[in-house]
Amino acid sequence: MEQGMYRQSGETKLMFMSGDGDAVMRNQIEQARQEASQLPERRILNTDEGTLLDYLVQKYSAEVPQLDEANISAEHHERQVAVRDFLDGTVNVPGESFEVEIPFNGDSAFFDLRPNQWDSMPPRGTVHGNALHLSIAGRTLQAGDVKQTIDKFVATVNQYLNWHRNQWENFESSLRREVGQEIAHRRERLLAQKGSAAQLATLGIKLKEKPGDTRTFVPPVVKQKVTPQLPPMRASAPPDPTLDQAQYEMILGLIRGAGRSIEQSSSRTRQLDEEALRDMFLVPLNAHFGTATGEAFNYSGKTDIAIRHEGSNLFVAEFKIWGGAKLFLDTISQLLSYLTWRDTKAAVVMFNRNIGFSGVVSTMREATKQHPHFISGPTRLDETSDQYVFSLAQDAERKVTVSILAFDLGPSA
Numbered sequence: 001m002e003q004g005m006y007r008q009s010g011e012t013k014l015m016f017m018s019g020d021g022d023a024v025m026r027n028q029i030e031q032a033r034q035e036a037s038q039l040p041e042r043r044i045l046n047t048d049e050g051t052l053l054d055y056l057v058q059k060y061s062a063e064v065p066q067l068d069e070a071n072i073s074a075e076h077h078e079r080q081v082a083v084r085d086f087l088d089g090t091v092n093v094p095g096e097s098f099e100v101e102i103p104f105n106g107d108s109a110f111f112d113l114r115p116n117q118w119d120s121m122p123p124r125g126t127v128h129g130n131a132l133h134l135s136i137a138g139r140t141l142q143a144g145d146v147k148q149t150i151d152k153f154v155a156t157v158n159q160y161l162n163w164h165r166n167q168w169e170n171f172e173s174s175l176r177r178e179v180g181q182e183i184a185h186r187r188e189r190l191l192a193q194k195g196s197a198a199q200l201a202t203l204g205i206k207l208k209e210k211p212g213d214t215r216t217f218v219p220p221v222v223k224q225k226v227t228p229q230l231p232p233m234r235a236s237a238p239p240d241p242t243l244d245q246a247q248y249e250m251i252l253g254l255i256r257g258a259g260r261s262i263e264q265s266s267s268r269t270r271q272l273d274e275e276a277l278r279d280m281f282l283v284p285l286n287a288h289f290g291t292a293t294g295e296a297f298n299y300s301g302k303t304d305i306a307i308r309h310e311g312s313n314l315f316v317a318e319f320k321i322w323g324g325a326k327l328f329l330d331t332i333s334q335l336l337s338y339l340t341w342r343d344t345k346a347a348v349v350m351f352n353r354n355i356g357f358s359g360v361v362s363t364m365r366e367a368t369k370q371h372p373h374f375i376s377g378p379t380r381l382d383e384t385s386d387q388y389v390f391s392l393a394q395d396a397e398r399k400v401t402v403s404i405l406a407f408d409l410g411p412s413a
Contacts, residue, residue: 013124013125013126014122014124015111015112015122015123015124015125015157015160016111016112016113016114016115016118016122016123016160017112017114017122018112018113018114019112019113019114020113020114021110021113021114021115021116021164021167021168022116022167024109024113025062025167025168025171028060028062028171028175029060029171029174029175029178029179031060032056032057032059032060032175032178032179033178033179033182035056035059036052036056036179036182036183036186037182037186039052039186041190044183044186044187044190045187045190045191048253048256048257049183049184049187049257049260049261050256050257050260050382052183053176053179053180053183056179056183057172057175057176057179060175060179061171061172061175062107062109062110062168062171063105063106063107064106064107064110064161064164064165064168065104065105065106065107065108065110065111065161066104066105066106066161067102067103067104067132067154067157067158067161068102068103068104068105069102069154071103072100072101072102072103072150072154073100073101074098074099074100074101074146074150075098075099075101076096076097076098077096077097077098077099078094078095078096079095079096079097079137080092080093080094080095081093081094081095081096081097081137081138081139083095083139093139094139095137095138095139095140096137096138096139096140096141097135097136097137097138097141098135098136098137098141098146099133099134099135100133100134100135100136100150100153101131101132101133102131102132102133102134102154102157103130103131104130104131104132105130108127108130110161110164111125111127111132111157113164115160115163115164115166115167116163116167117163117166117167118160118163121156122156122160123153123156123157123160125153125157132157134150134153136149136150180264181264184260184261184264184265185264187261188261188264188265188266188269191261191283248315248345248401251285251307251315251347252347252381252385252403252405254281254284254285255281255284255285255317255347255349255405256381256382256385256405257284258280258281258283258284259281259349259405259407260407262277262280262407262409263407263408263409267410270409270410271409274304274319274320274321274351277319277351278304278305278319281305281319281349282305285305285307304317304318304319304349305317305319314343314345315345315346315347316335316338316339316343316346316347317335317346317347317348317349318331318334318335318338318346318347318348318349319349319351320348320349320350320351321350321351321352321353322350322351322352322353322354322360322406325363325364325367328350328363328364328367329367329368329370329371331348331350332348332368332371332373332390332402332404333371333373333393335348335402336373336390336392336393336400336402337393339392339400341392341394341395341398343400344399344400344401345400345401346400346401346402346403347402347403347404347405348402348403348404348405349405349406349407350364350404350405350406350407351406351407351409352406352407352408352409353409353410353411354411355411357384357406357408360406361383361384361406364404364406365378365386368386368388368404371390373390373391373392373393373396374388374390375388375389375390375391375399376388376389377389378404381403381405384405384406384407384408385403385404385405385406386403386404387401387402387403387404388401388402388403388404389401389402390402
C-alpha cells in the first residue's frame, strides 16, 4: 500500500478543453453585428453613433481572467482518500485534503475554451463564481509539497491564460471595426431610403407610416421646436432671443453624428463637393428643427447653414474643405463677419482630405488661438471637435461661442 501519497483530486474537471476559442471569438463578433443589424430604425437613427458603438463593444467585449495570486487561500479537512493496494486494488483510507481557492478577475468562460496554442497537459480544476478551486488530497501531506502543487497549477493556468491573451489581443479592435461598419452602413442605408421616400412624397404620393416607424432623425413624433432663452438684461437694449445651451449641444451632436456617418460611408459619398456634403447635414437638422436652410443669407454674406427663430438667427455654421491654416483662419473670420450682435452660437465644420488627419487637427487647434478675435478655449468635445469663445468683429465686448468640428474623408482619389 502506498505511504505518504498526495495528489490533485480526480474530482476536478479538465480545464481549457470544452470549446474552441477561435470559434467563440468569431461568434462573439457575429452576434454583435447581428444585434446592430436588428436594432429598430429609431435606435439606429436617433442614437449617437459613437455612443451606440461603445455600448455594443462593451456588451460583447471579453476580458481574459487575471489570477489574484496574492489572495490564494486554503481549507484543511480530514477525509477518506483513495489509494492503490497491490492486493485489493483501490481502497479508501483515512487521509487529509487542502481545498484551495484562487480568486480571479475576468470572464470565467475562458477557463473552458481551448486557445489556439495549447499542450497535452492542461490543468484540472473547477470554477465557482469568481474563484478557481483545486483539491489536493493524500494520506499525509507535507506543506512544501502542497505549495509546490499549487504553484505548478497556477503556472499552468497562467500559461493557458497568456495564450488566450495573445489570441484575443486584437479582438476588441476587430469588434469595434466590424460593428461600427454595420452601424454606419445601416444608418446610411436608412437615411437613403428615407430620402427616396421623401422624394416620392414630393411627387404627390402619400406614404403610409408603419407602426414604430420614424419619420425623422430624432425620437419625438413631432419635430423639435427651438425654444429660445432670454439672455441677461442689457442696459438700453431690448432682450434678444438666444439658443438654449442644451439645444446648441443637441445641434452639435447631430452634426457630429452625421459627420461620422459620412466618414464611414462609401468613397463616392466622401468625394462630394462642399455644397453636397453640407446638404447631407441638413437632413438631421431639418428632422429635428424644421428650420435649417442651406445657403441662408445672414448679415454681410451667405453662411452655409442657419437656424432662425422669428426673424433672428439662433445658430449659423460654415462648412469648408481643409486647405491649410490660412484658409481655416479665413473661414473663422468669414463666419464671424456673418454674425450680428444677436448671434451667440455658431460652428465651423472642416472636412479633411489630406494624409495625416491627427496633424491637421493639431494645426487647427494651434491656429485657432492665433485668430485676432480669439478669447478662450478650447473646451474638448471629442477627439476632433472643440469649443471656443470669440469676440464679434464689430463689437469686441460681445462674445460668441464657436464650435470647430473636423471630419476625415480620406485622401482625394
